[in-house]
Amino acid sequence: MGNGRFFGGVHPIYNKGLADARAIVEMPLPEKFVVFFGQNLGAPSQPVVKKGDVIRKGQVIAEAGGFVSTPVHAPTSGTVDSIDVYPSPVGVDAPAAVIIPDGKDEWFEECDVERSSDGLSIDIIKEIIHDNGIVGMGGATFPTHVKLSPPADKKMDTLVINGAECEPYLTADHRLMVEHAEGILDGAALFAAVIGVKKVIVAIEKNKPDAIEIMRKAAAGREGFSVEALDVIYPQGAEKQLIYALTKRKVPAGGLPMDVGVLVQNVGTALAAYEAVRYNRPLIRRVVTVTGSGIREPKNVLARIGTRFEDLIDFCGGLESDAAKCINGGPMMGVAQYSLDAAVTKGTSGLVILRQEEIAQFVSDACVRCARCLDACPMRLNPSALSIFAEKMRFEDTKKYNVMDCIECGCCAYVCPSRRPMVHHFRRAKAEVRKLQRKAG
Amino acid sequence: MEENIEGKKPEPKPKKVDVGPRFVVSSSPHVHDGRTVAQIMRLVIIALAPAALFSIYIFGLDALRVIAISVVSAAVFELVSRKVMKRNVTLRDGSAALTGLLLAMNLPSTSPWWLIVVGNLFAIVIAKQLYGGLGYNPFNPALVGRVVLLISFPVNMTARWVTASRFGADAVTTATPLTRMKESLATLGHIDMAFGKKEILDLLIGNRAGCLGETSVILLALGGLFLIWKRVISWRIPVMFIGAVWAMTGVFHLIDPARYANPIFHVITGGLFIGAFFMATDYVTSPVTKNGMLIFGAGCGVITVLIRLWGAYPEGVSFAILLMNATTPLIDRYTRPKVFGAADSRKAAA
Secondary structure: OOOOOOOOOEOOOOOHHHOOOOOEEEOOOOOOEEEEOOOOOOOOOEEOOOOOOEEOEOOEEEEOOOOOOOOEEOOOOEEEEEEEEEEOOOOOEEEEEEEEEOOOOOEOOOOOOOOOOOOOOHHHHHHHHHHOOOEOOOOOOOEHHHHOOOOOOOOOOEEEEEEOOOOOOOOHHHHHHHHOHHHHHHHHHHHHHHHOOOEEEEEEEOOOHHHHHHHHHHHOOOOOEEEEEEOOOEOOOOHHHHHHHHHOOOOOOOOOHHHHOEEEEEHHHHHHHHHHHHHOOOOOEEEEEEEOOOEOOOEEEEEEOOEEHHHHHHHOOOEOOOEEEEEEEOOOOOEEOOOOOOEOOOOOOEEEEEEHHHOOOOOOOOOOOOOHHHHHOOOOOOHHHHHHHHHOOOHHHHHHOOHHHOOOOOHHHHHOOOOOOHHHHHHHHHHHHHHHHHHHO | OOOOHHHOOOOOOOOOOOOOOOOOOOOOOOOOOOOOHHHHHHHHHHHHHHHHHHHHHHHOHHHHHHHHHHHHHHHHHHHHHHHHOOOOOOHHHOHHHHHHHHHHHOOOOOOOHHHHHHHHHHHHHHOOHHHOOOOOOOOOHHHHHHHHHHHHOHHHHHOOEEOOHHHOOOOOEEOOHHHHHHHHHHHHOOOOOOOOHHHHHHHHHOOOOOOHHHOOHHHHHHHHHHHHHOOOOOOHHHHHHHHHHHHHHHHHHHHOOOOOOOHHHHHHOOOHHHHHHHHOOOOOOOOOOHHHHHHHHHHHHHHHHHHHHHOOOOOOHHHHHHHHHHHHHHHHHHOOOOOOOOOHHHHHHO
C-alpha cells in the first residue's frame, strides 16, 4: 500500500488552468439532439423508437443488446425526427436518432422520483444501474453493471474511485469532485456494497488540491474511505497503473483489475450510479470540458447526451479562427473529429480544440532507436520494435512482442523524436492480430 | 496565376463555399514533447565541442583543418547520396555533421585531406546511406570510416603522431601511450613506462599523442555527463564499458603488474572515453533495452581489453564497438523487457 509510482509515463503540458476553476454550467436545450444507439463498449443497443415517435425525457430509445450492453434514453421530451447514420465521435459513422425537443423537458413516468436506497438488494441495485444506462464515464464506456458482477471466485477487497483525470486539459472530473463530493461518495458506497468490499480509495492527482481537500472532508466520516493524493504523471489514471500506484498490485497481463481484487470506477460513473439508484435518473447528461486555445470561452458544460459538438462549441463562444483540431476526449487518447455533426456520448469527457501550432504532426521517419519510448511505456513494451514490425506488416511478431497489452496511452508517440505514428501502428497491429486469432480459432 | 499574359483572362476564382471548419484528423496522441532528432544531434555536437575546441588548442590549426574537412565532406556525401538515390535531403537532422565531427575526433591531426575524405566516403555513403540512411545502418558510420582507414592506411593512422604542441616538443613524431606499452612488452618482455602522478595528470588533461578526440579525458567526460544529464544517453553503456575495462585490466594487473599495466592507465588512455560516451552510445547501433545496454557496454569493455592486452593492435575500442554493433539485434531480442503484469507478478498477487 502506498503512493508507488508506476513504470514509465510522461509529463505533458497539462493546460488544465484553462477550465479547472470554472464551475459546471448547464447548457440550455439545443434545437436538436443526435443520440447514438451504440453508447457502450460491448454489444450495441437495439433501437426501439421510429421516426415520428413522441418521446419523453428518460424514455428508453434503445434497449440493451445483450448482457454487456446498456439501454439508451431520450435526453429530453420531443419527437424522433429521423433515424439515420451520423459521424460518431469515435470516428465511424453510426446509427443515431435525431430528436427535436418540444421545449417542455418532461420526464418519462417513474423517472426522477426520489427513493431510499436502503434495503435494496444487490441484484436490484445492479438492475437499476443497468436500466438507467450507466457505463464507465472516464471514456471507456464499459457497462457498469458488468463490472459490478465479478465471478464468484474473484475475491474483491478494494474499490478505487478514479479521480486522477491524468489527461491534459480535461477538468470535468475535477469539477465534479469539487461540486458533488457527497454524491460521488454515496455512489462509491453503493458500489462497495454491491461487490462487498469495505475499503474505498478515492485517487486524485496532486494537481487538484481543492478536490483533494473537499473529498477528504466529505470522506472523513465514512468508514473504510480514504483519499490518496497521487503524483502527477500521465497515465496515472489508467486502471492498471492506478492500481499499482495505490496497492503495488500488478494486474496480470491480459487480465482485469478483478484478478487482483480491485474494482475501479470513475468519479462521474459513481455520481451517475448514485443518481440512478436514489432518483431513478437515467444517464442522459454528463459534464464535458470544452477547452483548448481554439475555443473562445472554455467551460465545464453539463450537456445532455446527444448534444451536437457544433451546439456545444457555440455555447462556449465559438471557435477561434485558427482552430485546427477538435478532439473528443483529451489530447493524449482522444479522437480527432472531422465533423461537428458528431455529438456527446456517455464517454465524452471533453472537447479539446487546439490551434495549428499546438498539434503534433506525425510522419513515418525511420526509428533512430533512441529508446525514449521504452522509458515512457507504462506497460513496459518495446514500442520501437513493435512499430517497426507493424510497418513491415509482421503482425505475428507484434503479437509475440505483446502488442495486445498496449493501452494506447500515447506516451511512446509523445516522446518519439522521429515523430512516428506509434499508436496508429499499434491499433492496426491489434486489429490484424485479432483477425489472425479469429482465423486460427 | 494572376498574370494576364497574351490577353488571356484569368480564370475566375471559385466562389468560396462555407463548408464549416476544416479540422486536421489524425490518430492520437495529438500533442508531442517537441524533441526532434535534430535537437538530439545538436546536443551531442555541443557535448563534443569542448573536447573538439581543446584539440584545436593543443594541436593547433591542423586540428581545425581536420575537423572542417571532415564535417564538410560528410555533409557533401550525405547530400549527394540522398540526391542520387532520389530521397529527401536529410542534412537538417544533423546526423551527417555529427558523423563528420566524430570521425575527425578519431583521426590524427597529421591526417592528409584525402584520408579524411576517404574516411567520410566510407562512413556516410557505404556504412550509412547504402543501408537506407539514419536508422537503418547496423554499424556506427564514423567507426566504419575510422577502421577502414586504420586497416588501409596504417602509416597515416598510427605512425605519425605529434605530441601536443602547447606542451612543448612540437611536431616530434612520437608514439601513443598504448603503442609504447605494447612495444615495450614485445621487445623487453615487460612494460617499461613511468606511471605516476605526472603521467596521470598528462593523460587526464590531454598532454599526449593521439587522435584529436582521444586526448582530453576530462572534457570528454564532462560532455558525456552533460548528455546523461540531458537524458540524451543513458549511463548504462558508458559506465559498463569503462567499468569493464577497469575491472578486467585491474585483475590482470594484480596477477602480473610487470606485464599488465595499471587499470587507471587503461581507463584514461586511448579512445576509451570518446568511445564509451560518444560512439558506443550511438542510438541506431546500440541496444534499446536497459539490460541490453548493460550487456553491450560490458561486451565493448571486454573486447577492448582483449585487443589491448593480446591483440595485434595497440587499441581496441573501435573494433570492440563495431563487433558489439553486430550483436545489437540479438541482444535486443534476448533482453526484451517483461511486459507489466507478466507471469512473475501473478505470484505476488496470489
